[in-house]
Amino acid sequence: MRKNSKQILLFFVLVTALICSVQFAIDYSYRKRVTNKFTNMLTHKTDAEIMIFGSSVAYHQFDPSVIDSVTGMTTFNMGWPGMFFVQYNGLIKEYLSYEKKCKCIVIACDFDNLGRNKLITRPDLFWAYLGNNNVYNSLKELEYWKAFRARYMPGYKLTLLNKAFYTDLMLAAHKTDSFRGYEPMPAQWEQSDTIKPFDARYDESVYDEFKTTLQEITGKGIKVVLIIPPVYREGYALIRNGEMIKGKYKSLTAKNIYYLDYTSLSLCETKGNFHNFTHLNYAGASLFSDTFAHDLVKIVHE
Amino acid sequence: MLFNSFQFLLFFPVVTVIYFLLPYKFRWFHLLAASSIFYMAFVPVYILILAFTIIIDYIAGIMIENAEGRRRKGFLVMSLVANIGVLAVFKYYNFFTGNINHLLSVSGSVAHLPILAIILPIGLSFHTFQAMSYTIEVYRNNQKAERHFGIYALYVMFYPQLVAGPIERPQNLLHQFYEHHDFSFENCREGLKQMLWGFFKKIVIADRLALIVRTVYKHPEHFNGVSLTIGTLFFAFQIYCDFSGYSDIAIGAARVMGFNLMRNFNRPYFAKSISEFWTRWHISLSTWFKDYLYIPLGGNRVSVQRLYLNLAIVFLLSGLWHGANWTYIVWGALHAFYLIFGLATKKTRVSLMHSIGIKESSSLNNALSTFITFFLVSFAWIFFISSSLHDALYVSTHLHTGWSQVLSMHGVKSVLTAIGGNDTITGTFNAITGIILILFLEYVQRKTKDGPAINIVQSKPILVRWSFYSFLILAILLLGVYENSEFIYFQF
Numbered sequence: 001m002r003k004n005s006k007q008i009l010l011f012f013v014l015v016t017a018l019i020c021s022v023q024f025a026i027d028y029s030y031r032k033r034v035t036n037k038f039t040n041m042l043t044h045k046t047d048a049e050i051m052i053f054g055s056s057v058a059y060h061q062f063d064p065s066v067i068d069s070v071t072g073m074t075t076f077n078m079g080w081p082g083m084f085f086v087q088y089n090g091l092i093k094e095y096l097s098y099e100k101k102c103k104c105i106v107i108a109c110d111f112d113n114l115g116r117n118k119l120i121t122r123p124d125l126f127w128a129y130l131g132n133n134n135v136y137n138s139l140k141e142l143e144y145w146k147a148f149r150a151r152y153m154p155g156y157k158l159t160l161l162n163k164a165f166y167t168d169l170m171l172a173a174h175k176t177d178s179f180r181g182y183e184p185m186p187a188q189w190e191q192s193d194t195i196k197p198f199d200a201r202y203d204e205s206v207y208d209e210f211k212t213t214l215q216e217i218t219g220k221g222i223k224v225v226l227i228i229p230p231v232y233r234e235g236y237a238l239i240r241n242g243e244m245i246k247g248k249y250k251s252l253t254a255k256n257i258y259y260l261d262y263t264s265l266s267l268c269e270t271k272g273n274f275h276n277f278t279h280l281n282y283a284g285a286s287l288f289s290d291t292f293a294h295d296l297v298k299i300v301h302e
Numbered sequence: 303m304l305f306n307s308f309q310f311l312l313f314f315p316v317v318t319v320i321y322f323l324l325p326y327k328f329r330w331f332h333l334l335a336a337s338s339i340f341y342m343a344f345v346p347v348y349i350l351i352l353a354f355t356i357i358i359d360y361i362a363g364i365m366i367e368n369a370e371g372r373r374r375k376g377f378l379v380m381s382l383v384a385n386i387g388v389l390a391v392f393k394y395y396n397f398f399t400g401n402i403n404h405l406l407s408v409s410g411s412v413a414h415l416p417i418l419a420i421i422l423p424i425g426l427s428f429h430t431f432q433a434m435s436y437t438i439e440v441y442r443n444n445q446k447a448e449r450h451f452g453i454y455a456l457y458v459m460f461y462p463q464l465v466a467g468p469i470e471r472p473q474n475l476l477h478q479f480y481e482h483h484d485f486s487f488e489n490c491r492e493g494l495k496q497m498l499w500g501f502f503k504k505i506v507i508a509d510r511l512a513l514i515v516r517t518v519y520k521h522p523e524h525f526n527g528v529s530l531t532i533g534t535l536f537f538a539f540q541i542y543c544d545f546s547g548y549s550d551i552a553i554g555a556a557r558v559m560g561f562n563l564m565r566n567f568n569r570p571y572f573a574k575s576i577s578e579f580w581t582r583w584h585i586s587l588s589t590w591f592k593d594y595l596y597i598p599l600g601g602n603r604v605s606v607q608r609l610y611l612n613l614a615i616v617f618l619l620s621g622l623w624h625g626a627n628w629t630y631i632v633w634g635a636l637h638a639f640y641l642i643f644g645l646a647t648k649k650t651r652v653s654l655m656h657s658i659g660i661k662e663s664s665s666l667n668n669a670l671s672t673f674i675t676f677f678l679v680s681f682a683w684i685f686f687i688s689s690s691l692h693d694a695l696y697v698s699t700h701l702h703t704g705w706s707q708v709l710s711m712h713g714v715k716s717v718l719t720a721i722g723g724n725d726t727i728t729g730t731f732n733a734i735t736g737i738i739l740i741l742f743l744e745y746v747q748r749k750t751k752d753g754p755a756i757n758i759v760q761s762k763p764i765l766v767r768w769s770f771y772s773f774l775i776l777a778i779l780l781l782g783v784y785e786n787s788e789f790i791y792f793q794f
Binding site (some may be wrong): 004005008011014015018019145155156158159160161163167273 | 486728776780
């Protein structure tokens with residue numbers, strides 16, 4: 001019985017060690033082989049004078065090259081579709097831990113930005129970096145047990161790795177950012193006609209966390225600009241609590257925290273500037289980026 | 303609670319450890335409580351249905367034993383009506399009323415029977431059949447009525463086999479709850495090995511094959527015969543690995559605690575005839591139908607016409623048992639047809655073989671028989687997996703299309719793209735891994751003949767054995783599919 005017990009124990013120890021080794025090898029290979037804006041940030045390679053964070057309203061609407069040419073300051077867009085504050089908060093904290101150049105952080109405030117998603121957006125981009133506390137803490141806010149098990153339970157993370165992860169790993173995906181993190185949207189209008197009025201997601205605890213992060217940013221002498229990006233006028237009418245959400249952002253205005261509302265811009269009247277209700281197409285984004293950049297110049301040089 | 307879930311990963315060791323730590327007299331209660339938790343993880347309120355049938359059958363069993371003459375039969379009928387009644391309401395009511403409503407509307411009537419908005423209780427078909435086998439065996443004097451209510455309830459609810467079998471017999475299972483099972487390293491080792499093999503078959507093979515099967519059978523009209531054939535053949539192995547995988551996990555989990563459940567699969571695709579197939583596939587169900595329907599109808603000790611009728615009744619009901627849909631009934635009918643045709647033409651086929659010089663026991667005949675049986679079974683699976691008769695008929699009449707395409711690389715690429723859901727890389731990867739996994743499965747099964755497949759490395763040195771088990775564990779972690787993964791037979 002003693003010999004059998006020792007055998008069982010030894011088997012489980014060896015298997016656990018094997019699983020941990022495989023997991024480590026996959027994570028290490030991913031970190032070495034895959035390059036994208038998230039890996040660059042998490043390996044402390046990304047630094048710019050103006051950093052833009054947000055969801056798709058950042059990703060598709062803020063053209064760094066336009067902002068760069070107007071402001072004369074290096075700009076980088078860290079936006080990603082579906083990624084709201086709770087998740088990119090970890091990236092902001094990570095960036096603050098190493099940045100040297102940053103003068104201004106722009107946060108594109110999607111109307112759902114202060115809500116709490118139930119799911120992690122594109123977890124495959126972050127699984128190899130779960131050892132990073134900022135990444136882990138932000139993922140834990142969204143799917144606590146999944147993140148916890150992925151970090152601490154040998155083998156669990158292997159069950160989460162999906163096609164996108166392996167494709168990037170096998171192809172040693174090297175996504176160079178000629179657009180510096182920005183992805184323009186096509187000109188063609190694509191919006192469902194059946195969309196009904198809705199309430200944007202809002203969570204008071206997320207708002208408190210947001211406030212804390214803004215304080216951390218300004219505490220480092222970096223200015224924060226909160227942007228309500230352009231929304232096509234017909235789309236804005238569908239957001240029942242739009243004014244309430246705007247009010248929440250506006251109430252955060254303080255020293256070095258600026259609030260800019262672009263929902264009344266003239267370009268919001270023209271459907272031809274938009275891909276759908278809440279996203280400018282590439283032409284609209286170019287116009288908006290230019291307008292925004294001119295406003296930003298005044299803020300940065302204050 | 304699914305076997306392939308994180309919850310079960312915690313549930314199983316906790317339940318097992320507590321089981322062995324408890325004194326013998328409390329273990330039945332612990333297992334009953336654990337089984338209740340296991341069942342209630344699905345839809346908690348449905349445990350009331352289980353409780354209803356358990357109470358009825360417990361009382362019926364005692365009444366049958368105490369009664370004499372016609373009263374015995376009366377109590378048996380009461381039990382069967384209660385069980386079949388529950389099945390009829392929860393599983394078949396909407397099917398029958400849907401068909402009646404259709405007939406009424408076709409005939410121009412405005413009358414309309416109400417459709418119930420109810421979810422099928424999980425494992426209903428399994429535990430009702432297991433409960434019915436108890437009262438029937440008590441009636442036949444093959445089993446003493448169980449006086450301990452908790453033990454009887456545990457017989458019906460024993461969690462490893464509660465939701466998808468094996469459908470146990472009281473003579474095999476009931477007495478085991480009174481036995482004193484001490485921890486045995488051999489039971490633990492063999493049980494865990496069988497569970498590991500079951501998880502590999504389910505999570506790696508079945509769920510990987512399902513990726514292509516689902517794509518093809520969701521909209522079969524979008525695919526040509528090549529894709530439909532691949533989807534059908536993959537389904538043949540998907541359903542085998544899914545169901546036998548579940549059975550292996552159930553049997554293994556029970557074995558760890560010292561319980562022996564009956565074998566449910568015995569390499570069915572190695573069968574050389576349809577009748578042999580049914581002695582190897584879902585053995586617990588086929589023997590249930592044999593013992594409680596086929597033999598009471600007269601079995602094969604009747605006229606030829608009556609024999610054919612008996613087979614038709616058994617397989618039509620077997621089809622209906624699987625689901626409330628015409629596709630399952632047609633599937634059952636196909637198997638009945640295969641058996642009847644096989645019996646009717648046996649002499650002709652044997653003499654034909656002799657005339658062309660093929661001996662019955664020759665390997666050529668064996669190979670041919672195995673291939674033909676597999677083809678017939680796979681063809682019938684089309685009706686099993688299709689969501690409607692229309693889809694099933696479309697698939698079965700379009701299998702021959704598009705084969706000339708695969709003579710060119712472009713044609714092969716278009717098939718792989720189609721089965722990958724318009725993604726060539728996904729289609730290629732899933733097809734290649736599917737084929738490799740099927741070949742691996744066949745190889746392991748051939749090597750181990752009638753023994754458990756996991757014992758392929760039993761006689762090898764410890765390093766080889768452990769490497770094999772580690773390979774299976776890593777394959778489960780790396781190749782396993784964890785999204786949208788339920789067991790096929792849960793829906794029955």
